[in-house]
Amino acid sequence: MVLESRPDGVPAGTAAADLLSTDIPALRAQVDAATPADVEKALRSPRRSLSDFAALLSPPAAARLEDLAQLAHETTVRRFGRTIHLFAPLYLSSECVSTCTYCGFSAANQIARRTLSPEEVLTEARALTARGFRHLLLVAGEHARIVSKDYLVECVQVLAPEVPSISVEVQVWDADTYRRLVEAGCEGLVVYQETYDRTTYAGVHLKGKKRNYDWRLGALDRGAEAGMRRLGLGALLGLHHDWRSEALALAAHTSALLRRSWRCEVSLSLPRLRPAAGGFEPSDPVDDRHFVQLLCALRLFLPDVALMLSTREEPAFRDAALRLGITHLSAGSHTEPGGYADPSDAEPQFRTSDNRSPAEVVDLLRANGYDPVWKDWERA
Numbered sequence: 001m002v003l004e005s006r007p008d009g010v011p012a013g014t015a016a017a018d019l020l021s022t023d024i025p026a027l028r029a030q031v032d033a034a035t036p037a038d039v040e041k042a043l044r045s046p047r048r049s050l051s052d053f054a055a056l057l058s059p060p061a062a063a064r065l066e067d068l069a070q071l072a073h074e075t076t077v078r079r080f081g082r083t084i085h086l087f088a089p090l091y092l093s094s095e096c097v098s099t100c101t102y103c104g105f106s107a108a109n110q111i112a113r114r115t116l117s118p119e120e121v122l123t124e125a126r127a128l129t130a131r132g133f134r135h136l137l138l139v140a141g142e143h144a145r146i147v148s149k150d151y152l153v154e155c156v157q158v159l160a161p162e163v164p165s166i167s168v169e170v171q172v173w174d175a176d177t178y179r180r181l182v183e184a185g186c187e188g189l190v191v192y193q194e195t196y197d198r199t200t201y202a203g204v205h206l207k208g209k210k211r212n213y214d215w216r217l218g219a220l221d222r223g224a225e226a227g228m229r230r231l232g233l234g235a236l237l238g239l240h241h242d243w244r245s246e247a248l249a250l251a252a253h254t255s256a257l258l259r260r261s262w263r264c265e266v267s268l269s270l271p272r273l274r275p276a277a278g279g280f281e282p283s284d285p286v287d288d289r290h291f292v293q294l295l296c297a298l299r300l301f302l303p304d305v306a307l308m309l310s311t312r313e314e315p316a317f318r319d320a321a322l323r324l325g326i327t328h329l330s331a332g333s334h335t336e337p338g339g340y341a342d343p344s345d346a347e348p349q350f351r352t353s354d355n356r357s358p359a360e361v362v363d364l365l366r367a368n369g370y371d372p373v374w375k376d377w378e379r380a
Helices: 015-020 024-033 036-044 050-056 065-080 118-130 149-159 175-184 198-204 213-217 219-226 243-260 288-301 315-321 358-367
Strands: 083-093 135-140 165-169 188-194 205-207 230-235 265-269 306-309 328-330 371-373
Touching: 015 213, 015 219, 015 243, 024 050, 024 243, 036 050, 036 065, 050 243, 050 288, 065 288, 083 118, 083 149, 083 358, 118 135, 118 149, 135 149, 149 165, 149 175, 165 230, 175 219, 188 198, 188 213, 188 219, 188 243, 198 205, 198 213, 213 219, 219 230, 219 243, 230 243, 243 265, 243 288, 288 306, 288 315, 358 371
Parallel strands: 083 135, 083 328, 083 371, 135 165, 165 188, 188 230, 230 265, 265 306, 306 328
Antiparallel strands: none
């Protein structure tokens, strides 16, 4: 039986439908067929197409990596200035009923779990605002009873008077639920499709509501319909064996969102999978050189989209990435519920690699000529 709130497929006239109508295999073939001349054309083009993006992902483009990096840096400074926005994840709960092979919170993992009360969420948020943060991303596992609609709304409500910018990265919901979150004070929705390849998606999501590929794919459209002003998307690099195919789908999805939800600010995140509870190790890791190529290609194809980099990455790589198109950084992150105000006995979703404090990251930014931005939004 199909629940009315979770119909098969995606609605027409949405970014999700636009993506599904895009011939990703044909674009992938263009990557393999690209010549140095195609790369030169893509680099010189004032307005790049998906075909240009495919050329920038190609092996001949990898030979022009320094040119890509310089152009990506110039484009970012021209569009965003020498600024880096700072944010922090605030984990609400590690309870989860879904079984996902790559996630430390997977229901199958025997880990110490915890759910913060709304009062504890406020305490954690105050610890983060004391360190400078004004943009918090609320993260939780998928458990519709413990991490319910009402619980999420209450968490947003207690934070809204003190935190100017609140986004959520939680179980995907219907438009009515997103509308309730907006009314409570939430302005941003982050949804990673995880992988755009349907076969891989089915192979890593073994149990739970997250198995519904299309329902997840349409979540950002529903969020935009509900009034979210920030939309964030991404793919977990290393889940699917072909990072270029993932990049093409991600770029096509982002481009469609920009067309369909033009009032929204759109951001991209490209997390590389890290080891997690349950013994998961990415079988197809993306190396630094290919990751740099992808970051630069995305900046050139999507010059006005924010690019985020989390503490999954090593400090040296994050420092170098400042010149590659990155506009948003997390800092001093905890990936378990709690940990900012007081130590937590809950286990993290994944291991972080950059454990520098927010103050240390700010010092690094200023030393490199960048202005840290803590706040860029105030509710009316």
